[in-house]
Amino acid sequence: MDLVLSTAVTLFIVLDPFGNLAVFNSVLASQPEAKRNGILVRELTIALVVLMFFLFCGRPVLDFLNLQQSTLRISGGLILFLVSLGMVFPAKSVLGGEEGEEPFIVPLAIPLMAGPSAIIYLLLLSNQHAHVIGNIAIATFLAWMVSATILLASPFFMRILGRKGTRALERLMGMLLVMISVQMFMDGLAEYQSMH
DSSP states (O other): OHHHHHHHHHHHHHHOHHHHHHHHHHHHTTSOHHHHHHHHHHHHHHHHHHHHHHHHHHHHHHHHHTOOHHHHHHHHHHHHHHHHHHHHSOOOOOOOSOTTOOOBSBTIIIIIISOHHHHHHHHHHHHHSGGGHHHHHHHHHHHHHHHHHHHHTHHHHHHHHHHHHHHHHHHHHHHHHHHHHHHHHHHHHHHHHHHO
16 A cells, blocks of 8 residues: 555656646647547546556566666666756746647647656556556556646636746655655665676
């Protein structure tokens, strides 16, 4: 149960729904109001499928590439660190797609929900906890479900929090992610040193 909870909380921070609120809102703003929820549900479902694919198929891919767990921890820690820096010090990003075009997979499902940081984290978990992969899947679904609920209620949260409030929450989550990424990097180094 502790593993499910800690994994769900960490993955929730990595998915960064509060940081994505404003982006999702602006991408969907050009779409008719009646279609927005349908588009959002579709994109969130695609993101869940991608996350589950990497969770369940990650280990065979890592075995095929002959990647050690320490390598994955170190590279995952670095990627999470870079992502967390982007959350703490946000910069304007260029989103694909033409103005008014309905988003499909990019950018809402990938990379905003199922981004490289979430995928690497799930690859690491699938390798580290292969014997309890079902528990990791439950944690992934819980993190996704809470994130999806927040994003589906984005108009409400944007009214309550405003852009400044969502930025403050994103920075707070970014600072937590900095600590998680540094710990992951240090664990990877320690594991690598113990093997050599």
